[in-house]
Amino acid sequence: MNGRTKSSELSPGHDARRVIVSAIIPCLDEEEAIAGVVGGVLSQSVSEVIVVDGGSRDRTVEQAIAAGARVVIEPERGYGRAIQAGIAAARADADILLFIDGDGSDAAEFIPAFVAAIVEGRAAFVQGSRLHGLRERGSLSPQQIAAGHLGGWLLRLFYGVHFSDLSPYRAIRRDILDRLGMRDTTYGWNLEMLMRVAAAGVPSLEIPVGQKRRIGGVSKVSGNTIAGVKAAVTIGKTFARLVFTLRRERKS
Numbered sequence: 001m002n003g004r005t006k007s008s009e010l011s012p013g014h015d016a017r018r019v020i021v022s023a024i025i026p027c028l029d030e031e032e033a034i035a036g037v038v039g040g041v042l043s044q045s046v047s048e049v050i051v052v053d054g055g056s057r058d059r060t061v062e063q064a065i066a067a068g069a070r071v072v073i074e075p076e077r078g079y080g081r082a083i084q085a086g087i088a089a090a091r092a093d094a095d096i097l098l099f100i101d102g103d104g105s106d107a108a109e110f111i112p113a114f115v116a117a118i119v120e121g122r123a124a125f126v127q128g129s130r131l132h133g134l135r136e137r138g139s140l141s142p143q144q145i146a147a148g149h150l151g152g153w154l155l156r157l158f159y160g161v162h163f164s165d166l167s168p169y170r171a172i173r174r175d176i177l178d179r180l181g182m183r184d185t186t187y188g189w190n191l192e193m194l195m196r197v198a199a200a201g202v203p204s205l206e207i208p209v210g211q212k213r214r215i216g217g218v219s220k221v222s223g224n225t226i227a228g229v230k231a232a233v234t235i236g237k238t239f240a241r242l243v244f245t246l247r248r249e250r251k252s
Helices: 034-042 060-067 079-089 108-119 142-159 174-180 189-200 225-251
Strands: 021-027 048-053 070-073 096-099 125-129 170-173 204-208
Touching: 021 034, 021 060, 021 079, 021 108, 034 048, 034 060, 034 108, 048 060, 048 079, 060 070, 070 079, 079 189, 096 108, 096 174, 108 125, 108 170, 108 204, 142 189, 142 225, 170 174, 170 189, 174 189, 189 225
Parallel strands: 021 048, 021 096, 048 070, 125 204
Antiparallel strands: 096 170, 125 170
């Protein structure tokens, strides 16, 4: 995707080894996976890992702390709300914010590619596509695949950008994110970010990352039909609302 903004470099000659990357992991009842996820992320030269716990009833918090994460408790439910809590808790000097799920389905070894694309100025926003790359059987539900295709089609239709997925696995320059004006507190957060990135002409890149089967537990969306339907409705409402909101913002 080619954006309309100027150079996306962090700064002239910026060294990837000195870039501050804060990883944010929202989770709920992921005690079987979270330690491995935190360890995997930290092994990729990430500066800090922030786990935002939404009220787990298992040992997610203890496992995350033991693995080296800093844990933030967000008492109010909402995916976007958890993400916002993580952003607020991130280091003030963070250059890049990375978002990754806590269920073990995202491959942490792609993190250096995300960071390099931003540091080298090839993008200011990078998303991992679960629909491209090696995907384990059963790792994505039919509704997740359909949502990715639909979301990608709508984004192409309205903004002319090419995203194939609504994956939560992504990285963005902190200064760019601060200017986007993100507001959604629900599962619409990921779509809102893509729409705001597209509307603002932020230089973007999508990297094939595939998907692994989650480690234990049940997905809060794909593993629950009712929750999946609610998430789909939320995403649809978010798109319709933001199309008009972004048009008004551009005119003002």
